[in-house]
Amino acid sequence: MMNIEPDASHTPDVLRDLLEEIEVLRITRQEEGRDRPHPFLKRFTQQELTDEACPTYKNLLVGRSQRIPSRQTLMQIADYLECSMESRNNLLLAARYLPESLELEGNALRLVLEQARQLMDTLSYPAMLVTHTLAIEALNEPFQRFFAFPPLMALPRAQRYFLPVLFREDLPIRERSSFNDQAVKAWQAGVSRCIELFKQSNRLSQFEPWYHELVEQFCAVADFRLYWEQTPSIRDQYDVPSKLLLGRNATTEEWVPIELQNIRISVCSHMYPCIMAFRPLDDAGRSVFASFSSTQGSPFNAVRRR
Incomplete structure (x- = not known):
């Protein structure tokens, strides 16, 4: 799979789209856990995501960092957020990476x-x-x-x-x-x-x-x-x-x-x-x-x- 880095000239727009996508998924998981506790006690907070998947996440949220997370880091975020294949590819596309290759059909x-x-x-x-x-x-x-x-x-x-x-x-x-x-x-x-x-x-x-x-x-x-x-x-x-x-x-x-x-x-x-x-x-x-x-x-x- 090719790993094309997002164009630096569009980084602010790309970062905004990516953070919006991540936050929608994170809040959805957090709301799901209000009525049904997670088996591994995940709380899906911004701090927990930072600790478990992306050390720079809170810096990205407050603007102290403008660097788009690597593809590997996005995969770690997707794993933490328990993404389906569709949601995982939406994260990659938001960051302007190529989506994961699906199976032949x-x-x-x-x-x-x-x-x-x-x-x-x-x-x-x-x-x-x-x-x-x-x-x-x-x-x-x-x-x-x-x-x-x-x-x-x-x-x-x-x-x-x-x-x-x-x-x-x-x-x-x-x-x-x-x-x-x-x-x-x-x-x-x-x-x-x-x-x-x-x-x-x-x-x-x-x-x-x-x-x-x-x-x-x-x-x-x-x-x-x-x-x-x-x-x-x-x-x-x-x-x-x-x-x-x-x-x-x-x-x-x-x-x-x-x-x-x-x-x-x-x-x-x-x-x-x-x-x-x-x-x-x-x-x-x-x-x-x-x-x-x-x-x-x-x-x-x-x-x-x-």
Whole structure:
């Protein structure tokens, strides 16, 4: 994203527009809190905004400073004021910065998704196509065969998200990721990374109604809420492999532990949609993947639940 500084010759007008925009948002939040106390006890005062988000804010209000806050500072103010994406962009526009780039929509999204599906179908590794909410738009055949995963259309659209899929006990991923203590730790670390990915990818939308509705939908699955609410210090388990699970060699029919690595493949200039693939990291994994490449048949004949 380009970061164009406001024209210095128009600074007084820009600053006036920006401060008006901030004050409207601040007073709105303050009035909302009169009848419903804020869960983090925010008071949304000018002094609190100065202390929490913009050290020069009170100086700007009284005219002791004429310097337009940086884009990063405006993002901090927007976070403090719990701005929606629309309000956040209104702040940026008031300061004469470019608005945040939104996700692809409509025909542009459909075109990129179709191109991504064609690319994904050429991969020999299990792969899925996801959007910024980790909604699963498509699965390739190696994914369905390896994970014994049902056709995507067999799942209601509300259930086609990778995060809850990791937790569901009626789907094979969690069961095959819990065959010993090390595998459980790897699964937990993978869940933590996916949750952080979801939060970072949707950071600017964290105050949007759809975000909260989607998280509540996820929290209805198994023990998802427990992991969602854990502190970062508990979740930081990056010293374990990306993924350990049981894979079935289609030639020998033997179940063996294998180690996988997650790979993200960009398909356009935006971060999403993207392809998430799984690459084997050990000889056992490479043998299992090779066995699927050399056998024919239905995905549900190739891999079964143990």
